[in-house]
Amino acid sequence: MLLSSIFAAAVGLSHASTSAADAHFDWDGIEPSWDLEYTPCYGELQCARLLLPLDWLKPEDTSRTVAIAIAKLPAQVDAGDEAFGGTVITNPGGPGDSGVIHMIRNGHYLQSMFDGEKRRHEILSFDPRGMFHSTPIADCYRRDQADSSLSQWQLQGFGLLGDSSTEQFRRRRAHAAAFGQRCALADKEQSYIREHMSTASVARDMLAMVDTIEELKRKEMRGGSEASRLELRSDQVKNAATEPRIQYYGTSYGTVLGNTFLSMFPGRVHRMVLDGLVVGEDYVNLEWSTNLADTTKVVEYFYQACFAARSRCALWRSSDESWGSIKARVDQLIAQLDQDPQPVAIMGGPEGVITGVEVRTAFLDPLYDPLNRHEALAKTLDDALEGNYTLLLEQLGRSRKVDVCSAPAAQEEYTWLHHANLAVNCGDGKDASGFDIAYWQSYVQRLKEISPHMGDLWAEGTFSCSGWQIRPKYHFGGPFTSPAADPGLQSGRPSAAPLLLSSLYDPVTPLRSAYRVGRGHPGSRVLVQRSVGHCAFLSSPSECTRRYIREYMAEGKLPAEGAECEPDCVPFEDCPYEKAVLPR
Ligand SMILES: *[C@@H]1O[C@H](CO)[C@@H](O)[C@H](O)[C@H]1NC(C)=O
Numbered sequence: 001m002l003l004s005s006i007f008a009a010a011v012g013l014s015h016a017s018t019s020a021a022d023a024h025f026d027w028d029g030i031e032p033s034w035d036l037e038y039t040p041c042y043g044e045l046q047c048a049r050l051l052l053p054l055d056w057l058k059p060e061d062t063s064r065t066v067a068i069a070i071a072k073l074p075a076q077v078d079a080g081d082e083a084f085g086g087t088v089i090t091n092p093g094g095p096g097d098s099g100v101i102h103m104i105r106n107g108h109y110l111q112s113m114f115d116g117e118k119r120r121h122e123i124l125s126f127d128p129r130g131m132f133h134s135t136p137i138a139d140c141y142r143r144d145q146a147d148s149s150l151s152q153w154q155l156q157g158f159g160l161l162g163d164s165s166t167e168q169f170r171r172r173r174a175h176a177a178a179f180g181q182r183c184a185l186a187d188k189e190q191s192y193i194r195e196h197m198s199t200a201s202v203a204r205d206m207l208a209m210v211d212t213i214e215e216l217k218r219k220e221m222r223g224g225s226e227a228s229r230l231e232l233r234s235d236q237v238k239n240a241a242t243e244p245r246i247q248y249y250g251t252s253y254g255t256v257l258g259n260t261f262l263s264m265f266p267g268r269v270h271r272m273v274l275d276g277l278v279v280g281e282d283y284v285n286l287e288w289s290t291n292l293a294d295t296t297k298v299v300e301y302f303y304q305a306c307f308a309a310r311s312r313c314a315l316w317r318s319s320d321e322s323w324g325s326i327k328a329r330v331d332q333l334i335a336q337l338d339q340d341p342q343p344v345a346i347m348g349g350p351e352g353v354i355t356g357v358e359v360r361t362a363f364l365d366p367l368y369d370p371l372n373r374h375e376a377l378a379k380t381l382d383d384a385l386e387g388n389y390t391l392l393l394e395q396l397g398r399s400r401k402v403d404v405c406s407a408p409a410a411q412e413e414y415t416w417l418h419h420a421n422l423a424v425n426c427g428d429g430k431d432a433s434g435f436d437i438a439y440w441q442s443y444v445q446r447l448k449e450i451s452p453h454m455g456d457l458w459a460e461g462t463f464s465c466s467g468w469q470i471r472p473k474y475h476f477g478g479p480f481t482s483p484a485a486d487p488g489l490q491s492g493r494p495s496a497a498p499l500l501l502s503s504l505y506d507p508v509t510p511l512r513s514a515y516r517v518g519r520g521h522p523g524s525r526v527l528v529q530r531s532v533g534h535c536a537f538l539s540s541p542s543e544c545t546r547r548y549i550r551e552y553m554a555e556g557k558l559p560a561e562g563a564e565c566e567p568d569c570v571p572f573e574d575c576p577y578e579k580a581v582l583p584r
Contacts (some may be wrong), residue, residue, distance in 0.1 A: 001461075032051045036213065036215075044074075046072050047071050052067075056201055066135065066196070067135045068127065070099075071125060072087070072123060073124075076111075084119075085553060087121065089125070089210070090110060092125070092251060093254045093255075095424035095425060096418065097583050100127050102583035112578065114550065116554065118554060121247075128197070128202045128205070129193065129202060136193045137193075137416065138190065138416060138423050140416065142190075158172055160457070161460060162357070162459070163357075163456075173466055173467065176468075183469070184469045194472075197420070198424065200264065203260045207268060210245065210268065244268075248273070249273045250273075250275070255277045256278050267493055271553055271556065272494070273501065275502070277502060277516075278513065279516050283428065285429065286462050290512075292507075292508065293512055294505045295508070298507040298533070299363065301505060302363070302366070303326045304323045314379040333356075337354055337359060338355055346393065363454075367454075368533060370571040371569055371570075371571055372579060372581060372582075374572060375572060425461065426464070427475070431471065440466065480517070482522075496558070497524040498518075500517060500524055500526045502527075502536065504528055505532045506534055511528060525561065525563070528563070528565070529565045530564055530565065536565075541567070541568045541578065542566065
């Protein structure tokens with residue numbers, strides 16, 4: 001799940017745009033089509049804009065459409081080659097994260113997870129409905145940078161739920177409702193896209209993609225005549241067993257999407273790898289109370305790794321007797337700043353105030369991605385202990401000059417990730433508009449008890465739904481279950497049970513959630529990667545994990561019960577291997 005964008009809503013990070021600084025591609029230059037027509041993009045990738053019905057309850061209405069932005073990394077062999085292992089569709093999570101950015105940043109890494117000597121895969125991802133390069137966009141500010149920036153600074157003045165009085169709670173709730181109204185106004189001129197952004201709609205999009213990918217493959221192999229495509233369609237109707245099946249890898253919220261697909265269309269699943277599991281029932285109930293079970297352990301791991309790294313960790317002092325000494329210093333700083341907020345003024349940007357929340361917020365991305373971010377976090381905290389908040393402000397995205405001109409954002413700016421996140425989360429979840437202040441107060445309290453460090457920040461996510469007005473037309477609320485797998489392609493059954501991956505300690509999708517999700521899917525297995533961070537994917541590369549994934553992809557074979565893998569890298573030490581990175 002996407003903590004940072006959620007927290008960001010309250011602390012002002014959300015509009016720090018994800019600029020795909022990596023590269024530029026002119027998406028407007030592609031004409032959307034009902035077939036997959038690829039154009040080279042971003043170096044080695046291939047991009048397409050696939051037309052699909054806006055409303056899957058009225059698929060015959062072809063006048064109302066979405067154009068889904070798709071990016072794929074081709075396989076290292078041709079589709080006709082014996083070693084061609086088909087397409088793996090991936091979703092990076094959020095909801096809201098861009099699959100296109102995911103492919104640009106992690107495409108090769110993903111391919112290396114799935115490819116063995118005997119099998120080579122094409123890796124494909126997409127910007128789900130309403131997001132980034134897919135159209136129409138679900139940007140409540142319609143790309144207006146001024147509205148976006150002004151809202152960002154306004155939010156910072158409100159303060160977090162965690163330390164809010166009842167009065168402040170009321171203000172926050174009114175503000176959430178105002179934002180909900182704003183989005184509902186924008187929706188009218190954006191084809192009512194938010195009514196069609198539920199996970200059920202996206203799962204149905206993926207089913208259409210699977211069919212379209214198969215069509216393209218057969219077309220290429222048969223020389224592409226129209227007659228053969230029609231023949232293919234009638235084939236599919238005649239024999240359900242030959243219907244193409246998905247191979248899917250989803251991380252974080254991407255496991256909700258995968259689980260939804262598996263539960264809605266079990267007979268259309270070939271392979272399903274879910275990494276960093278979210279409990280579907282908890283998610284659609286808008287409870288989100290299972291996520292933080294291990295967050296404290298992940299925070300402590302930062303200090304343990306720092307203590308073990310000694311002088312490689314900026315926070316370490318030779319007088320430290322244990323990791324607890326380091327933690328005590330930072331905890332004291334947080335408490336002090338909450339008591340006595342500190343002013344900061346820098347040239348070239350607005351002045352600001354630093355409290356304990358700013359320090360806690362600095363942990364968010366590093367807790368997800370220790371391998372890439374713990375060293376920098378240690379430096380940021382060390383500076384803050386010395387009273388220098390420059391790095392902290394940078395990390396919070398507050399050192400940038402804010403542009404207050406009413407100019408449209410550039411095409412490569414994805415400024416509405418948080419808006420897309422709400423459209424999906426709030427629409428999938430039950431309607432929270434009637435929950436009263438007492439409910440939210442006790443909810444925040446409950447989450448703070450589970451995780452003193454992160455509970456109040458996490459509560460911001462569900463609270464944002466208190467003002468959301470738009471309900472989805474097409475909705476899946478469970479049950480999150482599937483029938484026993486059948487490798488013989490029996491109709492209505494997956495070809496293999498899902499492979500469930502988890503890091504040992506995950507800040508937002510704890511290991512126990514993997515076991516709980518597994519109970520809905522007979523024959524599924526949990527593979528524990530003994531690393532710390534969000535999903536096995538971001539926590540560390542692991543050759544051991546890859547071996548299991550490759551076996552599963554090739555033969556549908558699942559690990560033995562209790563299987564575990566060691567990570568190949570740990571934070572604060574050199575990692576000689578390629579690593580995954582947060583796709584935002
Ligand atoms: C504060 O920290 C930044 C980044 O580490 C550094 O460039 C700057 O010189 C520091 N300022 C002072 C006054 O030490």
